[in-house]
Amino acid sequence: MAADSPLFPAACRVSVAPMMQRTDRHCRYFHRLLAPEAGLYTEMVHAQAVVHSTDGRFLHHHPAERPLALQLGGSEPETLAEATALATQAGIDEINLNVGCPSSRVKAGRFGACLMHEPERVADCVRAMRGEAAGRPVTVKTRIGTNHRQEFSHLLAFARAMQEAGVAALIVHARIAVLEGLSPKENRNVPPLRYEFVYRLKQAMPELPIVINGGICDNSEIASHLQCVDGVMLGRAAYSNPWLLTALSGAPRQPKTRAGVVEAMVEYARREEQSGVRLGAITRHMAGLYSGRPGAGDWRRSLARHAAAPANEASVLLDCVPDRLRYAAPGSEGVSPSWRAGRPPSRVEDQVAFSG
Numbered sequence: 001m002a003a004d005s006p007l008f009p010a011a012c013r014v015s016v017a018p019m020m021q022r023t024d025r026h027c028r029y030f031h032r033l034l035a036p037e038a039g040l041y042t043e044m045v046h047a048q049a050v051v052h053s054t055d056g057r058f059l060h061h062h063p064a065e066r067p068l069a070l071q072l073g074g075s076e077p078e079t080l081a082e083a084t085a086l087a088t089q090a091g092i093d094e095i096n097l098n099v100g101c102p103s104s105r106v107k108a109g110r111f112g113a114c115l116m117h118e119p120e121r122v123a124d125c126v127r128a129m130r131g132e133a134a135g136r137p138v139t140v141k142t143r144i145g146t147n148h149r150q151e152f153s154h155l156l157a158f159a160r161a162m163q164e165a166g167v168a169a170l171i172v173h174a175r176i177a178v179l180e181g182l183s184p185k186e187n188r189n190v191p192p193l194r195y196e197f198v199y200r201l202k203q204a205m206p207e208l209p210i211v212i213n214g215g216i217c218d219n220s221e222i223a224s225h226l227q228c229v230d231g232v233m234l235g236r237a238a239y240s241n242p243w244l245l246t247a248l249s250g251a252p253r254q255p256k257t258r259a260g261v262v263e264a265m266v267e268y269a270r271r272e273e274q275s276g277v278r279l280g281a282i283t284r285h286m287a288g289l290y291s292g293r294p295g296a297g298d299w300r301r302s303l304a305r306h307a308a309a310p311a312n313e314a315s316v317l318l319d320c321v322p323d324r325l326r327y328a329a330p331g332s333e334g335v336s337p338s339w340r341a342g343r344p345p346s347r348v349e350d351q352v353a354f355s356g
Contacts, residue, residue, distance in 0.1 A: 014222060014248045015039030017213060017235040018071040018096070018141070026277075027285040028065045029268055031238070033261050035245035039231075040068050044098050046109075047074035047083035059090035069094035071141065073101065073111045075121060077128035085132035092136070094168075095129055097122070099142040102177035102187040113143055113177035119158045123165035130166050137168030141213070143177045144197040150176055152197055159201055159208065169209035171233055172198045188236070199228045219247050241291040258289055259321050269314035279314055280307030295322025 016023065016031055018041035023031075028040045045058045050072070053059075061068055070092045074080050084095045099122055101112035115122050122140065129138045140162050144155050159170055175191040182190055193215050202210040211231035216222060222232050238245055243258065269282050283303045290296040302320035309316060 013226060013231045015069075015211070015231065015233045016041065016238045016245070017233045018042060018044055018069075018098075019235060019239060020044060022239055022285070024285075025061055025065065026268075026272070026282045027239075028068065029062050030261075030265060030282075030285050031242060031245055032064050033264050034242055035248040038245060038248050039094075040065055041096065042068070042070050044071045044073050044101065046111075047072045047076070047079045050083040050086055051079055056086075056090065059087055059092065061091075063091075066091070067093040069096050069139070071096040071098055072129075073098045073106065073109075075109075075111045075115060075118075075125065077125045080125050081128040081132045084129040084138070088132065088134045088136060094137045094139060095133055096139045096141055096171070097125060097129065099140050100173050100177060101184070102143075102146075102179060102182070103184045104180075107179055113146055114179060116142060116146055116154070116158055116177075117149065119161035122158075123161045126162060126165040126167050138166070139169045139171060140167050141171040141173070143173045143175060144194055145176045147176055147178045147180070152200060155197060155201060156204055159205055163205065163208050167208075169211060169230070170201075171211040171213055171231075172201065174198050174212060174214040195225070202229050218244070239285075240288045242286075242288055243291065258293075261289065262286075262317050262321055266314040266317050269311040269317070273311035273314075277311045278307070279309045279311050279316075282311065282314075283307060283317065290322060293322070298322055 014035075015038055016035070020043050023041060023043050028042075031038070031040060042058075042061075050058050050070075059070070070087045072080055072083055072087075072095060074083070074097075080097070087095055098112055099115045103112065106112035107114045126138055126140065142158065145151070155172075162170055174193050174195045174197060175187070176194075178187055178191060195212065195214075198210060198212045202208075209230040211233050212225050212229045213233035213235065216225065216232055216234055217237040222234075225232050234244070246256075265282065265286065269277070269279060272282065284307070287300050287303055290299045299320055299322055303317075306313075306316045306320070
């Protein structure tokens with residue numbers, strides 16, 4: 001959809017999904033270098049963990065990560081409200097409730113996708129969170145249904161309950177959640193994508209901002225989805241090939257080359273060494289930086305070889321950069337996608353945007 005809205009200005013209609021064991025603070029800092037204006041999300045954190053933490057570890061972030069959303073898991077309105085208040089005090093920009101995780105462990109804790117069967121309880125959670133959010137948006141991430149409730153009518157009823165509770169936006173993974181018999185990994189691949197459900201939801205509820213998620217891999221797909229919904233959330237594609245994120249900004253800041261990104265991450269790692277961070281905790285998120293380029297395998301092997309080094313030895317990363325790409329011309333590593341101007345890119349533009 002071309003028009004801006006207060007929640008989804010043109011510069012921030014694309015975000016990177018919360019991913020367990022992936023989108024920690026080091027990953028988010030790395031992604032922010034690549035996409036200065038994209039929305040970033042934390043890993044899912046249970047509300048009780050936030051409330052009972054004595055060191056604020058779950059809310060710690062670098063100012064450069066913002067705009068930043070905290071994704072909470074839980075189903076107790078009071079605990080979620082308390083966690084929201086703490087997040088607000090810590091400077092988090094958006095609070096998101098996970099109603100989409102299909103894992104059996106999460107189900108046993110009565111949160112995640114199983115809560116789609118309890119829309120009124122989720123609505124109570126949203127109301128409680130909004131009461132402590134100090135005006136910041138409270139959003140919900142969900143699926144199009146579960147293996148027990150696959151009809152569009154159930155998704156629509158759930159979305160209407162969220163809207164009545166005052167949710168700022170609904171992020172919808174376009175697959176059902178299979179609550180028994182599939183692992184979380186299988187739930188990301190086995191259930192078929194049904195983007196038409198998300199499109200129908202937007203048509204039925206034009207006033208509610210809808211963000212689509214699931215299986216979106218490139219610039220042309222982003223452009224296509226934005227003709228039908230308000231926002232697009234990228235997941236595994238952004239993590240495995242993070243250079244894709246450079247096409248999300250209309251006026252990318254420095255650095256503009258992969259080698260420049262590495263140099264910036266060297267400086268970041270040196271600062272983090274003061275907190276006892278090992279280099280591998282940072283570089284594990286950078287393995288896909290040269291994905292699809294000559295020398296990508298050498299890059300990954302070099303990162304693995306130096307993973308145990310202390311962060312103050314981060315300069316070894318500069319030696320990991322493939323020689324043939326070390327002196328790539330500035331500006332040759334990506335261009336701005338034309339969908340930011342309200343029109344889909346051409347096929348040629350797609351090829352150029354991701355030729356880096």
